[in-house]
Amino acid sequence: MATSGTTVGEPPGGTRAVAVWSIGTLVYTVAVVHRTSLGVAGIDAAERFHIGASALSTFSILQVLVYAGMQIPVGLMVDRLGTKRVLSIGIVLFTAGQLGFALSHAYGPALAARAVLGCGDAMTFVSVLRLGSRWFPARRGPMIAQGAALFGVAGNLLSTVLLARLLHSAGWTSTFVGTALGGALVLVLVLAFMKDHPEGFEPAPPEHPGRGYVKRQIAAAWREPGTRLGMWTHFTTQFSGMVFLLLWGLPYLVEDQGLSRETAGTLLTVVVIANMVFGMLFGQIIGRHHGARMPLTLGVVGATAVMWAVVLVWPADHAPLWLLVLLCVVLGTCGPASMIGFDFARPANPPERFGTASGIVNIGGFTASMAALLAIGVLLDASGDDYRVAWSSVFVLQALGLSQILRLRGRAARLERQRIAVSRVESVHVPAGT
Numbered sequence: 001m002a003t004s005g006t007t008v009g010e011p012p013g014g015t016r017a018v019a020v021w022s023i024g025t026l027v028y029t030v031a032v033v034h035r036t037s038l039g040v041a042g043i044d045a046a047e048r049f050h051i052g053a054s055a056l057s058t059f060s061i062l063q064v065l066v067y068a069g070m071q072i073p074v075g076l077m078v079d080r081l082g083t084k085r086v087l088s089i090g091i092v093l094f095t096a097g098q099l100g101f102a103l104s105h106a107y108g109p110a111l112a113a114r115a116v117l118g119c120g121d122a123m124t125f126v127s128v129l130r131l132g133s134r135w136f137p138a139r140r141g142p143m144i145a146q147g148a149a150l151f152g153v154a155g156n157l158l159s160t161v162l163l164a165r166l167l168h169s170a171g172w173t174s175t176f177v178g179t180a181l182g183g184a185l186v187l188v189l190v191l192a193f194m195k196d197h198p199e200g201f202e203p204a205p206p207e208h209p210g211r212g213y214v215k216r217q218i219a220a221a222w223r224e225p226g227t228r229l230g231m232w233t234h235f236t237t238q239f240s241g242m243v244f245l246l247l248w249g250l251p252y253l254v255e256d257q258g259l260s261r262e263t264a265g266t267l268l269t270v271v272v273i274a275n276m277v278f279g280m281l282f283g284q285i286i287g288r289h290h291g292a293r294m295p296l297t298l299g300v301v302g303a304t305a306v307m308w309a310v311v312l313v314w315p316a317d318h319a320p321l322w323l324l325v326l327l328c329v330v331l332g333t334c335g336p337a338s339m340i341g342f343d344f345a346r347p348a349n350p351p352e353r354f355g356t357a358s359g360i361v362n363i364g365g366f367t368a369s370m371a372a373l374l375a376i377g378v379l380l381d382a383s384g385d386d387y388r389v390a391w392s393s394v395f396v397l398q399a400l401g402l403s404q405i406l407r408l409r410g411r412a413a414r415l416e417r418q419r420i421a422v423s424r425v426e427s428v429h430v431p432a433g434t
Contacts, residue, residue: 010137011198017135021144023189024128025151027087030182031124032155033163034098034117035063037179039246040164040265041172043254048172049107053385057377060247061370062111063118068366070122075359076214077123079352082196083131086123088187093120095183102176125152126358129342133354134197138346139287145339146283153275153335156245160268164261221357225412226348230357231364232408233297234341236401238365240304240394241334243372245271248390256387258318267328274332282336286343293340294409298402300337303330305398312388338365347416368397 011017038045038059046056077086097117104110125148132144166175221227244252245268253264285292307330311319319327341361349357375393383389 011135013136013140017198020193020195021128021132021135023186023194024083024087024131025148027091027186027190028124028128028148029151029155029158030179030186031090031094031121032152033158033179033182034094035121036156036159036245037098037163037176038063038114039268040159040250041167042247042251043261044167044172045110048105049110051107053380054377055107057247057373059111059114061373061377063114063121064246064366064370064373066115066118067122068363068370070119071126071359071363071366072218072356073359074123074126075356076217078127078130078355079217083127083134084190084194084196087127087190087194090120090123090127091183091187091190093117093123095120095180095187098176098180098183102173102180126355126362129358130355131194131196133346133351143283143287145342146279146286146336149335149339150276150279153272153279156275157269157272160245160265160272164265217353217356218360221345221349221353221360224345224348224357225408225415227345227357227360229405229408229412230341230343230345230348230361232341232401232404233344233364234338234361235364235368236398236405237297237300237304237334237340238338239334239368239372239397240308241271241275241331242365242369243376244268244331246369247373248376252387252391253324255385257324259321259324263321267324270325270328271332274329275335276332278333279336279339282339286340293343294413297337297340297405300333301398301402301405304334305395307331308391308394312391341365344412347419348412364401368401372397 042056045059046052049055074086094117097113097115097120100113100116101110104113128148129145132140132148136144163175163179166178170178243249249268249271250261250264253259253267254261257264259267282296285296307327311323311327314320314323341364342358345357345361346354372393375396376390379390379393380387
């Protein structure tokens with residue numbers, strides 16, 4: 001029997017759900033614009049703050065470090081406080097960070113601003129996933145995750161297409177202040193129109209709040225092989241494409257491959273568009289064939305490794321343009337593949353723990369991205385800007401992640417099948433009197 005004020009069953013979805021969820025995804029879009037804005041401004045930032053490759057990479061490393069470190073706390077906050085409150089806090093933080101970055105003229109204040117931005121950015125994606133799980137039935141989970149990621153890609157597209165042009169026409173300060181104003185707009189929408197869940201579907205409050213509750217939530221989510229498999233899937237698939245878009249893609253294409261900034265910007269756009277296309281494709285495939293999750297994951301890891309190997313060992317100084325386009329298309333699969341990690345974690349955890357589990361999963365890719373950003377920056381300085389040496393660090397991280405995926409996939413699959421079998425038995429209705 002339902003408890004007071006709570007309806008038994010799954011949320012119905014529908015037009016209202018789409019409207020509320022769209023506000024959340026718009027917040028995520030703006031957050032990604034802020035997150036990736038440095039990707040098209042890396043060369044300009046190096047000139048503005050008079051810094052080298054290692055110091056430039058520190059901007060993104062610190063931003064990603066804060067993002068990754070906040071994932072479990074954010075997951076716990078979302079489970080306890082709800083999406084609306086956490087998103088509102090996140091918007092205030094990433095808007096303040098972007099505004100501070102716009103007005104900074106020295107390296108130290110700019111670095112602090114990126115840290116604040118990373119903290120606010122960290123509160124968006126897990127919140128949007130939780131919002132979707134509260135407003136839509138579970139069978140929509142794969143499409144909701146890929147749809148949220150698609151809106152993030154739209155933010156990335158705005159960065160690569162719009163910000164790159166504004167930066168050279170309006171200048172540094174005007175461009176970054178302009179993007180910060182987008183945060184103020186979405187904050188108004190969240191405060192005025194967002195609701196955490198449909199009427200009658202209020203989640204049960206946690207029975208034992210406090211430090212013990214936090215430890216139990218984290219420990220219970222981590223014990224699930226599906227959560228850990230999701231984290232390592234996210235780790236292995238996401239970082240290569242993210243590092244390319246977040247910071248090092250444009251300098252690599254311009255400084256090492258000899259392309260103009262306009263052509264390099266077009267190739268970054270290819271990554272983003274491929275991300276959108278593969279996001280929709282992967283969501284459809286997984287929604288219809290749940291068993292496709294692991295083949296897609298391994299396929300993306302393999303294709304990414306092969307493409308980087310071909311580009312880096314190409315005998316000429318510059319790889320041909322068609323090969324760089326193909327590399328960018330393959331890098332566009334990284335983001336959609338990383339969303340599969342959440343689909344491994346979702347069936348392994350009850351709804352009241354999904355925020356925490358999602359935070360653990362989300363740590364994976366951003367930890368790998370942070371390691372890659374650091375490795376590339378250090379190797380560039382150590383090797384005299386040899387991008388072939390620097391990008392070879394990709395293979396080390398892929399090998400580590402792949403070994404963990406192969407180790408965990410069997411146990412996670414067995415437990416998931418057991419849960420599905422139990423769920424089917426419990427759902428059988430036996431009429432009274434039989």
